[in-house]
Amino acid sequence: MPAALDTLEHGARVLIVRLRSLGDCVLTTPALDILRRARPDLRVAIVVEDRFAAVFERNPAVDRILPPDFAAARRWRARLCLNLHGGPRSRALTVFSGASARAGFAHFQGRWAYNLRIPRAQEILGVDRKVHTAEHLASAIFWLGAPMGEIPRARLFVNPPGPAAPYVVLHPLASAPDKTWPPDRFLAVAARLGRAGGLEPVFIAGSAEEASPFRRFRCVAGAPLAEVKDLIAGASLFIGNDSGPAHIAAALGVPSVVLFAASDPVVWAPWKAPEARQIVAEHGIAGIAADDVMHAVDSLPVRA
16 A cells, blocks of 8 residues: 555645644654655645744745634645644544545544554654654654654744843743742752853743742743744753743754653653753652752853
């Protein structure tokens, strides 16, 4: 049976469904890069919520960014729809896309929606270990017919940063308390980097996140994602919990320290980021000391 990509005519349209979650969106970009290299003639659209659309802006592997709207998905007239999200809404978008080839991982609920059921990444990649999220997502493209090869780094595109005094971006929030380093530790590290390191601390937070404990320093809260990307791109250093902004920093090559406790760094560590350090707390994230973070910073080539 021919691979799905081999059955698509020149210039065929492909729809990728990746609705949300900042880190997942960033880690989808290697898969998009593999698809573009394998079939540069295809026209690729991605369905994503507006708040995460900036992840894919100006990416040459994406021809169109679409909202998670049934009519928009249908109008794209895809021959192949690949659901990388899972869940009921992404499944419905896949079905209503009208694509004759509908691909999703075999472990997704609602298997009936997919006539191309993608096996486990381990089976596709020929490995017997945990796989990183970037590997998991890329494996779908390999299974669909892209030549097996190296999985590239994540790619983001930003406005070139203008001249500015050196600064460190700190993201002190996370999706769950057991992933969130105590605020006083972030404040202690920020103060030490400001005094001894000559880096202005800049804290970032989402619109629904509580940033008031960090207001003694510059705070950028609730800014559009495109602005956050640009801010991180110009930073000398990034420090944060395991969350979406850490993946932005890794994709942009910013020296980073990322703190892990509740999530598995094998699955969620910054992908192919040689200038990133992970600190893993075995007994809760509060067990990480400020000195641990400073030691990690000292091992990095922090930008002047």
